[in-house]
Amino acid sequence: MNKDLIKYLSVDCVVFGFDFDKLNVLLVDRVLENMEQGLIFSDMTLTGNHVYEDETMDAAAQRILFDLTGLKDVYLEQFKTFAHPDRLNKENDRQWLISDKRNPEQRIVSVGFFALLATPKVTLEWKGRNVMWVPVAEVAELAFDHNLILQEALKAMRSKLLHEPIAFELLPEKFTLSQLQKVYEIILDTTFDKRNFRKKVARMKYMVPLDEKQKDVSHKPARLYMFSRDIYERTRKELLNFIV
Amino acid sequence: MNKDLIKYLSVDCVVFGFDFDKLNVLLVDRVLENMEQGLIFSDMTLTGNHVYEDETMDAAAQRILFDLTGLKDVYLEQFKTFAHPDRLNKENDRQWLISDKRNPEQRIVSVGFFALLATPKVTLEWKGRNVMWVPVAEVAELAFDHNLILQEALKAMRSKLLHEPIAFELLPEKFTLSQLQKVYEIILDTTFDKRNFRKKVARMKYMVPLDEKQKDVSHKPARLYMFSRDIYERTRKELLNFIV
């Protein structure tokens, strides 16, 4: 493999995680300090990296995800590309690039991917920087155009959630209906009636009820369900709910 | 404006047009010949171009569309980005790039846009090359990875058509219900019952019937309709038809 990174092409991964309560996104610290002044600024960025000369963008995104989580085959989707001429032009960003020996005048095309992660386990350090889950609702001002990228990722992910079964990518393999409902409610910022939600899920043959229950919960244990991609592929009807 | 083109960044526009009968796509001839051998090969490409140093990708796509049609404010949407290391590596493509004094080893990131065009009027020549409408169903092998880009554009456009009102972007401002139905039928490759289709449209308040009829048709003239973006924005209900 050719180990040179392409200086003008990067991928940014918007990694979403769900803790049964909030939607979180994976961010890394960005701290700029120097000898004389000490701390110059401190903020956060999305996870991203440049692409190798002979690497596809999907492979680059998978590589980043693997470095962060040790997982292969994470749910990952290219959603939009960002290349505004001024996207690296804020003062902090210029200083950061210069201190990193990169040229702030170099226009960088960044291809945005979003990932859905069931496991909360991620590395705590990545390229020497701290990695952490931050609730999407509490994300502050980010580096570069990363707030924009996050907003677009959210939009794409919501739209996908409305039209395709991806919710369980944010849940363990076996999950309860309340957990599933919560995913929709939190991400779409709405609420559903429990009975109606369950009737709807019951109609989806690919949501398979198991003969298994939750353990160690201090209330009536819930039945567990699994998603069957197999049944989904075989029974999905192609189209026809056109127009909002 | 800085008039240098970025050599590693291009936009490709998949321009769709509808002639009340078929879905067409705008392609340009690509002919390579030389003194000794005469014609070396001849095929077609999508419309595309490199981006200027200080130009956004949307502006570049709009610029291409304007050059082709003389129209501003064409319906245009970024759908996917293509940057496979081998995307320019077919023998014909390498020869073409060399004869055009470009470096076939240069990896080019191409951001794909699709455009929907109501008018069939386009320029017949663009950068000295012939431009023509080709029925999507009859597109042969294209240059570079342009067949792939076309397929992805179709996929994105179909999905959008199913979930958002964009069909009339392919029709004149005033159109008949049969024309509208035909757009859906052709693009989604299906048929609809005329009565059910009309009942459905009648429920969409933003499809406004006019007090105006078709002229010069040798059958009962149909009522004309318009799309009202205004009513659409005010009455669209936000979500909730989740999962296929």
Next chain:
DNA sequence: GCAAAAGTGTTCGGAGTACACCCATGT
């Protein structure tokens, strides 16, 4: 008058929506 497309109504089954109470478990 004929060819061509426009326009129109009913029935049935299934899905969306609104709504309130009892159940199983851990502490």
Next chain:
DNA sequence: ACATGGGTGTACTCCGAACACTTTTGC
């Protein structure tokens, strides 16, 4: 026994699907 979330049914409305004939125009 109590707190916590799990789990269930009914009534009403609206939508999707299936289906065939009459009307208006140009030629």
